[in-house]
Amino acid sequence: MQTIPIPHVDPLPLPGPVWLFTALLLVVFTLHVAAMNSALGGGIWTLWNYLRGRHSEHPYSRRLANELAQLLPTFLAFTVTLGVAALLFVQVLFGNFLYTSSILIGSLWLAVIPLVMVAYYGFYYFSYTAEKGKGIAGCVLAISVCVLLCIAFIFVNNMTLMLSPGRWLAMYRAHPNGWNLNLGDHSVIPRYLHIINGAIALFSAILAHLGMRKMKADAAYGRWLVQRAALVFAACTGLQFLLGMWLLLAIPREIAMVLLRDPLAGAVFGLSLISVISAMLMILLGSLSEKPSPLVHIGFGMTLVTLLLMVSLRYLLRLAYLKPYVSLGALAVRSQIGVIVLFLILFVGGLATVGYMLWLVARGAKTRVSAMAPR
Amino acid sequence: MLIALVAVLHVFVSHFAVGGGFFLVVTESLARRQNDAVLLDYCKRHSKFFALLTLVFGAISGVGIWFTIGLVSPEATSSLIHTFVWAWAIEWVFFFVEIAAAIIYAKSWDSLSSRDHQIVGWIYFVAAWMSLFVINGILTFMLTPGRWIETQNFWDGMFNPTFLPSLVARTAVSVILAGIFGYITLPRNEGREKVSRWAAMWMMAGAMVLPLSLWWYFSRIPLFSQLYLNGVLIGVRHAVRGGVGFTLMALVIALVCGVWKPRWMRPPVVALLVVCGLGMIGAGEYLREFVRKPWVINQVIYANDIRAAQVEALQAKGVSHTANFLLTGDTAGLAYGENLFQLQCGSCHAASGYRGMRHRVDGWDAAFAADILQHIHMLRGTMPPYAGDEQDRKALGQYLASLNPAWQFNVTDANRLEIGEKVFGARCGHCHTVNGNFRPLRGAFEKETPSQVQEIFPALGAMSSNMPEFNAPDDQAQALAFYISHEANLPISHTAAPTEMPTGSNHSQLLRPAEPRQEVR
Numbered sequence: 083m084q085t086i087p088i089p090h091v092d093p094l095p096l097p098g099p100v101w102l103f104t105a106l107l108l109v110v111f112t113l114h115v116a117a118m119n120s121a122l123g124g125g126i127w128t129l130w131n132y133l134r135g136r137h138s139e140h141p142y143s144r145r146l147a148n149e150l151a152q153l154l155p156t157f158l159a160f161t162v163t164l165g166v167a168a169l170l171f172v173q174v175l176f177g178n179f180l181y182t183s184s185i186l187i188g189s190l191w192l193a194v195i196p197l198v199m200v201a202y203y204g205f206y207y208f209s210y211t212a213e214k215g216k217g218i219a220g221c222v223l224a225i226s227v228c229v230l231l232c233i234a235f236i237f238v239n240n241m242t243l244m245l246s247p248g249r250w251l252a253m254y255r256a257h258p259n260g261w262n263l264n265l266g267d268h269s270v271i272p273r274y275l276h277i278i279n280g281a282i283a284l285f286s287a288i289l290a291h292l293g294m295r296k297m298k299a300d301a302a303y304g305r306w307l308v309q310r311a312a313l314v315f316a317a318c319t320g321l322q323f324l325l326g327m328w329l330l331l332a333i334p335r336e337i338a339m340v341l342l343r344d345p346l347a348g349a350v351f352g353l354s355l356i357s358v359i360s361a362m363l364m365i366l367l368g369s370l371s372e373k374p375s376p377l378v379h380i381g382f383g384m385t386l387v388t389l390l391l392m393v394s395l396r397y398l399l400r401l402a403y404l405k406p407y408v409s410l411g412a413l414a415v416r417s418q419i420g421v422i423v424l425f426l427i428l429f430v431g432g433l434a435t436v437g438y439m440l441w442l443v444a445r446g447a448k449t450r451v452s453a454m455a456p457r
Numbered sequence: 458m459l460i461a462l463v464a465v466l467h468v469f470v471s472h473f474a475v476g477g478g479f480f481l482v483v484t485e486s487l488a489r490r491q492n493d494a495v496l497l498d499y500c501k502r503h504s505k506f507f508a509l510l511t512l513v514f515g516a517i518s519g520v521g522i523w524f525t526i527g528l529v530s531p532e533a534t535s536s537l538i539h540t541f542v543w544a545w546a547i548e549w550v551f552f553f554v555e556i557a558a559a560i561i562y563a564k565s566w567d568s569l570s571s572r573d574h575q576i577v578g579w580i581y582f583v584a585a586w587m588s589l590f591v592i593n594g595i596l597t598f599m600l601t602p603g604r605w606i607e608t609q610n611f612w613d614g615m616f617n618p619t620f621l622p623s624l625v626a627r628t629a630v631s632v633i634l635a636g637i638f639g640y641i642t643l644p645r646n647e648g649r650e651k652v653s654r655w656a657a658m659w660m661m662a663g664a665m666v667l668p669l670s671l672w673w674y675f676s677r678i679p680l681f682s683q684l685y686l687n688g689v690l691i692g693v694r695h696a697v698r699g700g701v702g703f704t705l706m707a708l709v710i711a712l713v714c715g716v717w718k719p720r721w722m723r724p725p726v727v728a729l730l731v732v733c734g735l736g737m738i739g740a741g742e743y744l745r746e747f748v749r750k751p752w753v754i755n756q757v758i759y760a761n762d763i764r765a766a767q768v769e770a771l772q773a774k775g776v777s778h779t780a781n782f783l784l785t786g787d788t789a790g791l792a793y794g795e796n797l798f799q800l801q802c803g804s805c806h807a808a809s810g811y812r813g814m815r816h817r818v819d820g821w822d823a824a825f826a827a828d829i830l831q832h833i834h835m836l837r838g839t840m841p842p843y844a845g846d847e848q849d850r851k852a853l854g855q856y857l858a859s860l861n862p863a864w865q866f867n868v869t870d871a872n873r874l875e876i877g878e879k880v881f882g883a884r885c886g887h888c889h890t891v892n893g894n895f896r897p898l899r900g901a902f903e904k905e906t907p908s909q910v911q912e913i914f915p916a917l918g919a920m921s922s923n924m925p926e927f928n929a930p931d932d933q934a935q936a937l938a939f940y941i942s943h944e945a946n947l948p949i950s951h952t953a954a955p956t957e958m959p960t961g962s963n964h965s966q967l968l969r970p971a972e973p974r975q976e977v978r
Contacts, residue, residue: 087781089531093764094539097611106546156560159512163556166520167549173527173535174542181531188528195463195521202513255784258799260528418611421543425550432550435584436557439577443561446569 086247088407089178095414096174098422104397104410107171112393114164116284116386121157122234123285124150125205125227132212132220142306144215151212154205162198175410176244176400183243186253188260190236201229231278238274239264245403269332276325280392283318284385286311290365291382294374308378312369315385319362333399340402347398354391361385460525461743467518469738473638474511475585476631478559480639480659481507482578487655489571495648501566503642508563510638512556529804532762533753540605540614541595551588555581589627597623600678600749606756622674629670630738632663637707637734640715640727650719657715664708679755682748689895690839693747700740707733750839759841761804768844775846776800789848794856797849808860818857820864820883827854828918828925829887835923836887868932877940880933891944902945911938 096103128150135144173180184191204226211219243249243264253262264270289311297304330338341351361384368377401410481504488496526534538545558581565574594615598605605614636659643652675686688694710730714721753760763771771779776797777788785792798806802814809815818826827850834842843850864883866876881891889896902910911934918926929937 089781092532092535092539094536094609097539097542155512159516159556159560162516162520163549163553166523166552167546169520169523170538170542170545170549173538177531177535177538181527181535184524185528185531192521192524192528195517195524198520199513199517202517203509206509206513251782254782258784418543421547421611425543425546428547428550432554435554435580439558439561439580442569442573442577443565446565446573449570450568 086407087251088247089182091178091408091413095416097416097418099415099417100175100410100413102422103171103174107168107175108390108394108397110164110167110171112390114161114168115389115393117157117160117164118234119281119284120288121154121161121205122227122230122278123281123283123288124154124157125223125230126282127285127289128154128208129220129223129227132223136215136220142303145303146307148213151209155202155209158198158202158205176404176408179244179247179404179408180240182247182250183240183264185260186243186250187236187240187262187264190261190263191240192260194233194236197229197233201226201233204229234277235274238270238277242267242270242273245400247407269329272325272329272332276322276329279318279322279325283315283322284389286315286318287361287365287382287385290315290369290378294376294378297374305372305374308369308374312365312378316362316366319358322358337399337402340399344398344402347395347402350391350395350398354388354395357384357391358388361388460529463518463521463525465735465739465742467515467522468742469634469735470510470515471519472589472627472631472738473634474507474515474555475582475589475628476633476635476659476663477507477511477638478578478582478585479632480635480656481562482575482582484655485578486575489575493648493651495644496651499642499644499648499652503639504563504566506642507638508559512559516552516556530753530758530762532764533758536754536758537595537599540609540611541598543611544591544595544615548588548591551584551591555584555588558584586628589631590624593624593627594620596745599752599754600682600745602755602757618677619674622670622677626667626670626674629663629666630741633660633667633704633707633737634663634734636660636663636711637730640722640730643722643727649722653715653719653722657711660708660711660715664704667704678748685748685750685839686744693744696740696743696747700737700744703733703736703740707737747839751834751841759844761801761841761844763801763841763844768842771844772842772846776844776849789852791852791855791859794852794854794859797845797853798856801844801853814857815860818883819861820880821854821858821861822863822928823851823855823858824928825854825884825925826857827851830854832888832923832925864933866932866936868936873936873939874943876933877936877938877943880929880937881940884927884929884937885941891941892947892949898941899945902941904946905942907935907938907942910942911935914938 128147131140131143131150132147134140135142135147204222208219208223208226211217212223243253243262246264246267249264249266256262290308293304293307293309293311295304296307330341340347342348361381364377364381364384366381368375368379368381481500484496484503485500487493488500558577562574562577562581565577569577594617597619598614598617601617601619602614603617604610605617636656639652639656639659643649643656675683678686685693686697688697707730710726710733714726749755749760751760752758753762756765758764759768767779775788777783777793780800782800783793784796787793798808798814806812806814821829827847829836830843830850830853833840845853866872868876885898889898891898891902914927914929914934914937917924927934
């Protein structure tokens, strides 16, 4: 029998402890997914409401599409920015797996770059033209959304392929030029649908949360938004259960069994189910009444907790997949303590700086509103 | 080729992202101090253009470089990541702040007070420059790892010998580009002259610092890189001339159309200016990459992603015993040779196309190709040593020879010289010239007749361990001998080569690039 080829681990020691890289990876990846869901889920929401808002009887849809149009480029900017950090940390821990799978689907993997640019410029174009509601704005947005859907598909292929070293050699021999997809893996399709549906669900929770804030300025519009978002959130979350079950059946049995056998994975899985069900209940209950209640905010918070738990679960399953090939605990470590401390200080400083700028913006908006108010 | 283009465009835009941010915030403060509404309006328009270009193209193409290096040089990327992950993490923090600041700056002209808006602008510039600061450390490390080789200490790698000169040079380039891009949103009527002269001033300021910093940089790079830059290789010479030419042209345009006659600064002239800027960056990046050859990380990893420390084992055991991904089980045939080509040469060469091998190996037979692979690192000083055993070399040689049909000549008196020159190009020209400075043969063959020259051929392989065996068919050998004898006996003034070659580069100096390799082993 031929042994499964895996590129060797880098001879240089890891420049920091595994737990630190893991923690950073989970944090930045969760944020990346939140931003990605805002860009993709937001794109889909915007497109739907833009098309719906072209009829005069749906002024709120039109208004929502115009408001979201201004945010989409920023969502995508942060998807990319946070994605870079996730890519950096995942390379440290799993570089030899990720590089190989990336090479195997290399041509498509590289295509991600121009595709992101197309989607990004499309979002900008839409943000400039949406309000006028004429011309090809809707088409451009639809193209951007489709492109994002393609990018997500390429990512799912790569992220599943890196977990399956057993497929690599045959795939390389079949198409050494990088035109491969990992469709032989039955989990790719359910995983992809799970992610897309999840993006719509998560952004719906964000919208429900935003709708609560909008109610302060315009109660009717805010209520419309909260209730509509809550319904979509509930529907998508229900569908997400079915897709999740499909996904669990599609991944190899011994990997799925980890959820039962490994106490940590089991606990994370159980908690994520509890948190998502409670998020769904809270958002639905909170939004149904004539005056939506703050339960919606708590439901939104629980949705974010679910996201973190799901990302952690994904990580634990990745470890289970790669267990035969790598043991992170066995990697040599030589921590660059001084630089790590410097990074952490700058990280906090960077967040504070961004927070400070947002505070400046909020203060500016407040001054402007009070200056415009009738005396 | 596409990858190189994306990389150059990224460098172009990302340097503008640093300099342009500085330009915007300084211009804004000038406009506000002078209460100049036209200039302020220019800043607003420019910031929108700036955000669209840097946030989208600049940022995404940067990610593109990440994707690309992981595909082309996973070993080197992994090595850089293991050494500098925290540097990249720090750079990412600055990048994150930079993106947030750029979005806010471009969007909040009307909503922020003038003071707050300028604060955001300064935050943007500091974050952008700091990300340049960090990346500059990693980039310069690849050519001059300095004391890191012994200590493997992060700070030694980061603040390596060329860190400072390169940082100054890159900052100067950023300032020049800020001026160049400043013309893109030039006001059509009112304020045109003021903005035009202002942008030209930026270009001049950057251009004054640039030559000094490059000279400083040049003095700190390894000897082999200095030799490349001194003009040993034609490609490098073109790039040096191109870089200097584009920069001078940009400055002339700035002086004439920017300062003297601002109304001449029309879109075609601005486009030309942008092309000059791109040419300047393209030449600079090409040179920076090229003078590092045959390394990707000097003294650690070769350009074909093979570690210097692995070469000896690969030569002893052969690739088939160590490689994970082979397309074929037959480790002697043509398919294996092609596979080896992809593994070991594919980072820089394709069969045809970019740095294509087809025309480079035209006229090689399998045995000659296998033999020359053994001496591949001696060719021009830009190739890494061949990392494989004899069987690997034979298989790869077979593949290289298969790229072209074997040469068949009908040698006559009329075409003998021409065919001889062709054979010389294929068999000798990769390492020698007759009358040039590049390992010249004139000394050995001056006053020799063709038949005397041909008598030496069978002994070539035994003459030096660096020479391949001579095995060309007899008619080619005759033509080659005729050519060498003819050229070596030309009066020296008839030969163009010495004027092409710079003074001071001779055989022994050319061999120096090989030295560090031997030290590592």
